[in-house]
Amino acid sequence: QVLSVTNNTECAKLLEEIKCAHCSPHAQNLFHSPEKGETPEKELMLPYLCKDYCKEFYYTCRGHIPGFLQTTADEFCYYYARKDGGVCFPDFPRKQVRGPASNSLDHMEEYDKEEEISRKHKHNCFCIQEVVSGLRQPVGAVHCGDGSHRLFILEKEGYVKIFTPEGDILKEPFLDIHKLVQSGIKGGDERGLLSLAFHPNYKKNGKLYVSYTTNQERWAIGPHDHILRVVEYTVSRKNPHQVDMRTARVFLEVAELHRKHLGGQLLFGPDGFLYIFLGDGMITLDDMEEMDGLSDFTGSVLRLDVNTDLCNVPYSIPRSNPHFNSTNQPPEIFAHGLHNPGRCAVDRHPTDVNINLTILCSDSNGKNRSSARILQIIKGKDY
Numbered sequence: 001q002v003l004s005v006t007n008n009t010e011c012a013k014l015l016e017e018i019k020c021a022h023c024s025p026h027a028q029n030l031f032h033s034p035e036k037g038e039t040p041e042k043e044l045m046l047p048y049l050c051k052d053y054c055k056e057f058y059y060t061c062r063g064h065i066p067g068f069l070q071t072t073a074d075e076f077c078y079y080y081a082r083k084d085g086g087v088c089f090p091d092f093p094r095k096q097v098r099g100p101a102s103n104s105l106d107h108m109e110e111y112d113k114e115e116e117i118s119r120k121h122k123h124n125c126f127c128i129q130e131v132v133s134g135l136r137q138p139v140g141a142v143h144c145g146d147g148s149h150r151l152f153i154l155e156k157e158g159y160v161k162i163f164t165p166e167g168d169i170l171k172e173p174f175l176d177i178h179k180l181v182q183s184g185i186k187g188g189d190e191r192g193l194l195s196l197a198f199h200p201n202y203k204k205n206g207k208l209y210v211s212y213t214t215n216q217e218r219w220a221i222g223p224h225d226h227i228l229r230v231v232e233y234t235v236s237r238k239n240p241h242q243v244d245m246r247t248a249r250v251f252l253e254v255a256e257l258h259r260k261h262l263g264g265q266l267l268f269g270p271d272g273f274l275y276i277f278l279g280d281g282m283i284t285l286d287d288m289e290e291m292d293g294l295s296d297f298t299g300s301v302l303r304l305d306v307n308t309d310l311c312n313v314p315y316s317i318p319r320s321n322p323h324f325n326s327t328n329q330p331p332e333i334f335a336h337g338l339h340n341p342g343r344c345a346v347d348r349h350p351t352d353v354n355i356n357l358t359i360l361c362s363d364s365n366g367k368n369r370s371s372a373r374i375l376q377i378i379k380g381k382d383y
Contacts, residue, residue: 048082050081174243194263228264251315275359337383363375
């Protein structure tokens, strides 16, 4: 009842924010304190409030929550204002602003090294810090998991650059395939370097996988005769900051008619398999009837085992794939029926002993802005 104020007031806006606190990783500390274990449960209907916020909340909501704020501001804040320095709403986690003990240069230099952020309450506010500039159409950033703390930044034209822990961009690119990549500069044109994923055992085997769009004459099946390609590379043995271009091994090629709904993200799950997320390419029923050679992979999530010792094939099919023995669907398909998977994420921790994963994807059909959705990708499901 306390949180059910629905009128369009400042109080209603504050209560909407408080509802989110229940889902915070800090909820246990926000709604319960060992020092007040004897406090009746009804007095913890709200989270502990920061001192400078408590009275603001009280005076904003005093006339909008019948029967709840029948106390003075001091009495209300006696129960709900955080006094022990613990986490409090809305500024959790909260850092106290500290200054140097003196104005000597030594103390000032030491203080300047500390990243102390003043989190004075502001509604709908994010703090943004620029760490690198001078990039051209960056579309992604990933790390390789080898303990080097390098960040690999993808540029749409076909470059992968290394951002070092020292805050520098290395002059020579980690990967340069701009002569292979077909990219677009017009709004909505998704073609270009799409994704990069490092093998879970990259520290030992040096393998990585990239997806990009490229021209290919033998796929001349429409006005935009390009393909989406997935390629395996191996890092140079002599230089850990560069890919050995001679190791290129094509894994997959998907014919595309249009410049949108490409997908192309690559991810490794904790099961060790490579997941490839592909859009529907905006292919219509007419396209499917008139054009021969269109891939059955469009609008699908593929799951591949790249740890194969076979020389004649780049990957094998996991036996647990839903269509492993199917004659109606390609065995690579893990789920299908997606429109335009933008960004996807795999929970590192399996949900059970059978290694069932939680995979989330953003998806949109591109025709209606309100159609955007977050999907949980379930094995064998048709979306």
